[in-house]
Amino acid sequence: MATTNNLVNPQVPKLLKDNYESWSIQMRALFGSQELWELIIDGFTEPTPEVEATYTAEEKKALREQRKKDSKARFLLYQGLDESTFERVAEATTSKEAWEILATIYKGVERVKRIRLQTLRGDLEAAQMKDEEQISDYYSRLLLIVNKIRRNGEKMEDIRVMEKLLRSLTSKFEHVVAAIEESKNLEEILIEELLGSLQVHEQRMQEKASSIVLEQEEALLKDRIYAEAMLLGSRAGRGGAGRAGLTGGGGKLCSHNGYTSPKADHETTLQGADKGKHEGVADAENVAASRGPAVATSGKDAR
Template identity: 55%
Template sequence: MRALLGAQDAWEVVENGFVEVMDTAGMTANQLKALKETRAKDKTALYLLYQAIDESGFEKIVGATTSKEAWNTLEKVFKGADRVKQVRLQTLRGELEGMKMKESEGVSDYITRVQAVVNQLKRNGEMLTDARVVEKILRSLTNNFENVVRAIEESKDLGTLTVEELAGSLEAHEQ
């Protein structure tokens, strides 16, 4: 949501808030213009928040008059989900650790499967380096890749090797 709101130049108003000014008497033309722009950004952000949530979430923020108010409400609602998030992270960590390439599986398919779990972990706040993912892939390949794995470990710096570079090396061997 931050990326979406940022792309619409509306994140700042969500973060800092917007206070509706009732009395505009005495405001300069520039101040009125700035107020109108900020009001529009706030309404855009509020609209995007409405669009991004399901019906039950909408019911929780329907009374909000500003995007910051809606955002704060949603934050409180989803803070309770932190415990659920921790359980989900534990499950995903276990799934990643238990992954092994199947004999009938292509290396590209296996790496895609690993990346899907890695992406879920990252979306849930897990910090995973490419090096850790590369090491996981290397130690969980089938025995057919034993020589290639040794060659990669000896010739490349695993600390800087990206998953994409590894995939290229392994796919070249597979063919």
Template identity: 40%
Template structure:
């Protein structure tokens, strides 16, 4: 049965966040137990239905319009024009898909654009591992949204190629000691972050040593000047 306790902060489609909004909405629909109805619609009531069939149909129809109500609450004024005339949640959802997904040619162009961005991607100097992974995964997810079937191994290999030269010896060690087909993205991120932390600690130790040496040299100069 649909859950009447809606989340307080529902996602709002504003025209710039379609991919993220769709993922969030699917979770909301699943939580309300109406996702199947949004995708498939409600079957028509059979002729001469039994009391149980009539009751089941009414319940499904109620949930169906609950889903439409949710969609109305989760779009801005401009996007309400796309769904406002829809008589069912299925039609409203399909209208939004058509409006934002475009036809096959548009999707191919967008996928190609994301692929080119992915090929040109490089880790920036001073960029931390965590921020870099967020950037890579955002681009990978965008490509998946337009039909790209990126395997876990292909993503791991891409990340290893995009890292800064200071990670080269870590990359070699990972490639020689790990089976990339079995390595998760989370495992790779953990290994790189651990290495990054060690480099920071060593850099901090070196800076401390340099500071101590400078202090010692200054003291020697002062002592000689006396």
């Protein structure tokens, strides 16, 4: 804001081709802050010189004050216009007249307004929440359409907005919507309260989904570690059996009379294989124990 002679000049929003609705809201707030909005709406009648000559000193003072306020209102209005738009209101003698000219140009006549409202109603009816959309984002998108409808002169109660919100949510909200409709009278609650209930439910669903995903990831990790451990154990078991065959087969081991019997060969081979099997399981248990308690337990079960 700029300051001149100790008076603060407010920053005036600029009127563009496609922002009349939001611009007019900001200007109404600006005029209200300067105690000028009633003058814009009601206007004042400029008396003829003959009539003004009959005024008392008090009436002339009030007239000067009205003229001053109207000039201030027109000045603020002009500040938000570009050159071409200014030319359309340059001939207006009061701020009320200038405001009404702009409303006719940008907001359109009643026929155009009706067409615009039909389009907006269609947009509202077709609006549906997307699968990955947050409640707050969908409500903001819905509210944008509702506000446009209201700005074009159609009255829309909050209960209509709440009913539309509830019937256009995704299927994952079905049971909570049913619970709200059974337990609450929409005419007695605020839309913020409804929105809060839906957001709490949404947060709980997100937390539950995150917990399930985490459990699945942990289970996959344990399965992979266990599979690796069993593979190592299997390899170690085959190695033990091979070593037993070299030492126990063919009746080549020396005894007190120089040779072992075939039966002794067979028993020695079985003992070597069994030893290799136990060595393999032990290797699997060692690997599993080094990677986590859960896998070590699985190794014992396998044995």
